[in-house]
Amino acid sequence: MDDLEEIRRRKLMELQAQRQKELEELARQEEMARKIQEQKKAILRVILEPEARERLTRIRLAHPEVAEAVENQLIALAQSGRLRSKISDEMLKEILRRAMPQKRETKIIRK
Template sequence: MQRRQLEERQRKAEIEAQKDAILRTILTPEARQRLTNVKLVRPELAEAIENQLIALAQSGRIQAQITDDELKQILAQLNSQTRKDYKITIKERGWK
């Protein structure tokens, strides 16, 4: 049982190392830092962006490194698509 868990952890670590290596080549250091910050706040969004960027890089659709400003634009577009608006309604009751 422990051996299986150890192998799974090693496999996940290898995959993460490969992802990190690819992202290091396609993102500028500032963009990588921004993506790391996003990962702290919204890990699912950062994971989706990472996977999308890696897929684009592997298909040859990314020609130059993505800058921080370009990553900001990508994040803004995704945020506007996935953002949820919350409405809080307070109803007065006679509980005084």
Template sequence: MGDDELNELRRRRMEDIQRQQQQQGAMDEEMARQRQQQDAQIHMVLMQILEPEARERLNTIKLTRPEFAQSVEKQLIILAQSGRLRGKISDEMFKGLLAQLTPQKKDYKITRK
């Protein structure tokens, strides 16, 4: 192989890599846009079913335990879509729901002899 052939192969390979990166960037942008759209829909549903105090409590939970907050949001949306919610959820009702969803902690008592 001559230098011209090697340079041509390198140029083609570089073009392929750049094309793949552009396609990946476009896919990433589309996924980000879809994620933002889903987040906006979730936010709108939560605005409809939660009173302001309960929303504040959920936002506080998001800061400390994001995975748990996400699962709570999913549960609330499922309840709303299935029609099991009557009216908005107050802060007291939300506390009760959180108590049901929070895993129970086990206490261990160690006694020394």
């Protein structure tokens, strides 16, 4: 009977240790994601004028995938040295116009 109790206790300790490792790994991943987001924000603060940054924030609310794609594109351009000046609101509008999915227009014809 003591052997069975000892096996159960060991198994419980192993499961708890494994769970602790999983939690630590999850926390590490979350911290890494937070750092990446902070770095992205810092880069965007440098390359975007305030109005453009506000517009991108609003776009993120309605179309998060489009905002993410545009942010990544802008950061890649900045890191490769292809941006000569800050992105203005008008420039961002044009970039967003190209990045936004085209809407299909449905016409109903009655006969």
